[in-house]
Amino acid sequence: MIMMVAKVAVLWMWFAVRLTSFAYNTPQKDFQARLVNGRYLHQGRVEVNIDGDWGLVCTHEWEMVDANVLCRQLGFPGAKLAMINAEGGGPGLLDLVDCDGWESNLGECHYRAGSWDCEDEAMARCQEAALPVRISNGVEIQYDSHWIPVCHGPSAIATAQVVCRQLGYRYAVRVKGHHREKSGDEDAKDSLALDFSCSGEEEHLGLCLTDGPMIGDCSVAAEVNCSNTNDVKPGDIxxxxxxxxxxxxxxxxxxxxxxxxxxxxxxxxxxxxxxxxxxxxxxxxxxxxxxxxxxxxxxxxxxxxxxxxxxxxxxxxxxxxxxxxxxxxxxxxxxxxxxxxxDSMVTPLPDFQIRLVGGVFPYEGRVEISYGGQWGTVCDDHWGYADAHVVCKQLGFHTAEAISTTAYFGEGDGPILLDDVMCAGNETSIINCRHAGIGEHNCKHNEDAGVRCYENKTQLETLSPGIQDSFLPFIVILINGLIALLILVGCLVYCYLKIWDRYTGHTRRAHLHRTQDASTQGVTRANDVPMEYTEEPPAYHTVHENRDVYITQRSETPPPEYSEAMKLQADTCV
Incomplete structure (x- = not known):
């Protein structure tokens, strides 16, 4: 009987060990952890980094003993509160975390690792404490046994004052940002950074507002010089x-x-x-x-x-x-x-480039030139068509159509680079014209000069650059010759029509005279057939030009009475 009980006990212990090993992974390595989405550095949602991936701790049995291990791992004295957010959501990496309390890292506790959607996420609030701060390669703070950078954020100057106070100094005498150089032993799991929002009155960074460590590095890291004397020099801050x-x-x-x-x-x-x-x-x-x-x-x-x-x-x-x-x-x-x-290198702007700004169309605007990496304006003193012509030619237009003064296209906001510009008109660049000197002027921006160029560009896109210059004069001569030929042909046609019109008008007048004479004398052809017109009636302008021929003037003698006319007809018949 005793032997039977012993066998059952051994089997039960073996089964319990197997069940435990199935539910929990054997602790193998330390996990990097962080608290995020809290108002301060010592509180927030628990996240762990496993093989370079960040995820939640999902559990419905998160207790103070587990939170204590986490807080000590991050550098705080211990936990103040352990919480579970039942409305959580996101990828989870750990579950069933069970610590005994002696562990220094969550990776030493029992847990189940995997990947799933988290419903109950672990949260913690640690005891407030000033985490170690140092100025090495910028401002850094020790968090979870790693030195992570503090970014040059919105309250950089106030943050610098808190850093110096935490380090035992009275003043932050120089504040600036810098691009941090990563050391060779830093890998993906160290890619965290902190951004604080301080008022400047806090005793240490742990009392400043923050969302917690963020993944990645600072685009601009904080750097500060501290001192016990307020010997701030102009330009230090x-x-x-x-x-x-x-x-x-x-x-x-x-x-x-x-x-x-x-x-x-x-x-x-x-x-x-x-x-x-x-x-x-x-x-x-x-x-x-x-x-x-x-x-x-x-x-x-x-x-x-x-x-x-x-x-x-x-x-x-x-x-x-x-x-x-x-x-x-x-x-x-x-x-x-x-x-x-x-945040990146800017391609240098070549000197003496030119552009038109402020116009409605690309061929008009305020004249600006580049110098020393910035754009500047041209003063309108002595500004004329020759100057505008050089500008338009430099921009690729044929010539200038109009000039503008008194900031017609708006006032510039850069330096005034040229004044008293006087071009001959054959220069290839405005900088080759006479002027007072780069940056020498007695103007204000309400005297900025502008131009309007002819819309069409000089370059003929249908011809190659090597051919267009040699053939352009011949093309111009050919076009002018064709225009002259058309004018000559038009003149010849006009003269021919005038001569023809005069000839036809003379012929019609002679025929009309013959017809009128025959009518007056009562002459008829054989068989009493009267003479008829064998040509078309004259044109209107022919009649108008020969009124004395075609239009019979009205007699001033009134016509006879009807009785006298009948009597005259009777006498004629006899």
Whole structure:
């Protein structure tokens, strides 16, 4: 009997082990985990990374002991709350997670791995704590035993202040973005990044708002210099927008606790390159002037003093330029500098290209030329048809039809590059004409010059470029010869018709005289047959031109009375 009970116990234990091994995978490796879609870094939905794929933890038995293991894995002291979202949805990778509590990673717990649609998703809220932060290859925070980058996000300056405070410093003296270089040991599972929204008053990043670690790397990573003294230099902290990290906006620098709006004068593409690189962008696209009176522009900051800068072109950072930041400074151009940056390299714009802007048709508009990577306008001083002709020829049109002054096609927003242009008319480019010098002018944009060219292009598309130049004069001569020949033929035909008309008119008049004479004398042919007209009646214009022949003038003597006429007839018959 005892032997029978022992055999049953052994079989039961074997069956339990087999059942357990069927329901759970034997722990084999650590899983990377994260909490997402929470308001803070220590709370959210639980997700794990298995073989490079992120998925949910699906379970209806998620307990505090399991959440404790997760929170310690992420770097927090422990769990504060374990929750299950019964209205969840999405691809799940883990189920039936069962931890004993001693584990340091969810991968050490019992679980069932697979791929299915998740209905009950695990959620957790960990105990708040300041996760380690460092400045190495940008700002990084330690999360789940990995250093992940902090992005140069909408509140980059406030985030930098929190980072420096967490590191024990009083001030963030320089804030910029940069393109982070990934180390060789980073693989797909390390491709996480964090974007925080801080007010600047938080004690550590864990108190800033965030959606949790996002998959991928920062397009622009945060970088900051911290100090215990507020020795911020002009140009250390810059921005293009008041509300977020924008790639386009009015250039502003922070100095002495205030934001200064930089005037357009002195800001060129070289300065724009320094600004864009400091903000973490790859390249600068354009620089343009925006009027300080442009109240319709939402990009113009309404607060802050005006300032200017002057760079030599050899500076490596914006702080090496010379700034003029004073309370009573006013922009001489009445315009602010708007800089546009790009996350990729921009193809350089060749110098002295030309275009027409602001017209209804492609053959008219404000004249703009390129120089130094940006488009600028031409002042209308001495602007004439010879200048417009050179512009139209340079654009491929035959010649100019009209010129415009006083910004007829609208005011430009770039620099004024040419003034006092005086062309002879045979130049191949407007830059070859006489002018005051590149960038030398005494104009404003309300004097921008424009042209209207003839619509047809000079080039004949039906002829090859090598042939059209040699045959074009012959074609013109041939066309003119044909026109002259047609005119000559027309004149000959007209003269012939006039001569013929005169000849036929003389013949008809002679015949009419013969007929009238015969009628007057009462002459008749044999058998009393009167003479008849053997020709057609004369034309209207013939009668009109020979009124004395065809039209009998009315006699001034009145006709006789009827009785006298009858008596005269009776006497004649006798």
């Amino acid at each position: 810059t921005r293009l927008s008041e509300v977020d990290v924008s790639d386009t906006g009015i250039l502003q620098v922070k100095y002495a606790g205030d934001w200064w709006r930089i005037c357009f004068e002195g800001v060129d593409m070289t300065v724009a390159q320094l600004v864009c690189h400091q903000l973490g962008f790859v390249d600068a696209v354009t620089v343009r002037a925006v009027s300080v009176y442009d109240k319709d522009s939402s990009k113009i900051p309404r607060q802050g003093q005006f300032g200017s800068l002057e760079c030599l072109g050899t500076e490596r950072t914006l702080t090496e330029c010379k700034f003029n930041l004073s309370k009573d400074y006013e922009c001489s151009s009445k315009s602010l500098a708007e800089v546009s940056c790009s």
